[in-house]
């Protein structure tokens with residue numbers, strides 16, 4: 001793709017997306033520019049990806065055909081004030097922030113802009129991201145193709161109507177954090193039984209990867225896949241029974257509710 005891609009902010013999520021775009025050879029490093037607050041972050045990002053870097057957000061905005069706003073939600077208004085005069089009506093603005101709506105983006109820019117509200121996740125770094133996308137009505141078919149190709153360069157992308165976008169962090173934007181906790185807990189359990197630590201991480205992570213692939217590849221209901229593991233009177237049903245007693249599923253649902261509540265609060269930040 002010969003589009004120029006800009007990132008305002010070079011934090012964890014921006015680095016995951018930049019890494020994914022470069023590794024998939026979708027955007028050459030020379031066509032990417034990112035900004036950050038500090039020279040330390042900039043040298044780290046330049047060292048890792050050999051992209052163009054600057055401390056001036058306006059420079060990124062002038063450079064980019066597709067401009068990712070990759071700062072925290074409470075930094076959006078300040079950053080938009082800095083870049084709004086540097087973007088033209090053809091620039092595609094992509095928000096990756098939890099809670100920031102298309103309406104609030106339009107208000108902050110104070111003019112008609114092509115905007116996409118998105119919610120990616122950090123597995124983008126290894127080409128296994130999941131991004132929810134919600135474009136505004138100023139993007140034409142070609143614009144949407146470009147944005148979708150960028151997101152698909154580091155994983156899968158799904159269109160989601162805006163009224164559901166607040167629900168996305170809990171299920172896929174933030175959920176890698178809970179899955180990492182689960183993998184860490186599985187490995188701790190293995191270490192407790194005597195397995196070496198590094199081997200425990202490999203076994204736990206591969207089991208999670210394999211289980212996720214079974215859900216995606218077979219289309220079989222997760223409950224049925226769980227049943228297939230539980231031999232009658234065996235060990236797994238004992239573990240499942242303990243997880244139910246300890247409210248494993250209830251804890252996940254409660255965590256997701258608190259995540260979504262916070263997303264709605266961030267919208268007002």
Ligand SMILES: NC(=O)C1=CN([C@@H]2O[C@H](COP(=O)(O)OP(=O)(O)OC[C@H]3O[C@@H](n4cnc5c(N)ncnc54)[C@H](O)[C@@H]3O)[C@@H](O)[C@H]2O)C=CC1
Pocket residue numbers: 008009010011012013014035036037038041057070071072073075078079096097098119120121122173174
């Ligand atoms: N971390 C994740 O897994 C995900 C994050 N997001 C969204 O990504 C955005 C960034 O989050 P993270 O990458 O986690 O945070 P982060 O703190 O790692 O990155 C934010 C970066 O923005 C920089 N920054 C702050 N003010 C700036 C300014 N005025 N100009 C230029 N750069 C500035 C900071 O120095 C920092 O490097 C948030 O809006 C978040 O909702 C979305 C999906 C997943």
Ligand SMILES: O=C(O)[C@@H]1CCC=N1
Pocket residue numbers: 098169173174
């Ligand atoms: O923690 C956050 O607010 C962001 C949104 C999804 C993942 N990280």
